[in-house]
Amino acid sequence: MNLEDVILLDVVLVLLFICVLNIHSEKLRKRFEPAPSKDRIFRCKKCDFVYTDDPDVDRSRCPHCGEGNESVKF
Numbered sequence: 001m002n003l004e005d006v007i008l009l010d011v012v013l014v015l016l017f018i019c020v021l022n023i024h025s026e027k028l029r030k031r032f033e034p035a036p037s038k039d040r041i042f043r044c045k046k047c048d049f050v051y052t053d054d055p056d057v058d059r060s061r062c063p064h065c066g067e068g069n070e071s072v073k074f
Helices: 003-032
Strands: 040-043 049-054 058-062 068-070
Touching: 040 068
Parallel strands: none
Antiparallel strands: 040 049, 058 068
């Protein structure tokens, strides 16, 4: 093997190791990351307080001022 082949093999092995390490870390991150909440997000029209409520609720009362609000659509 000449020097160019050795250098190419080293670079390919290092890149392969980085790819395998990246795939492994993504699997670990997904396993330990919390699942997204199904709750709906509400913003009070009266006092601008942002809060959440159950996913089956269409309108919710603000816990600060009692104003009825609809969920925020993103």
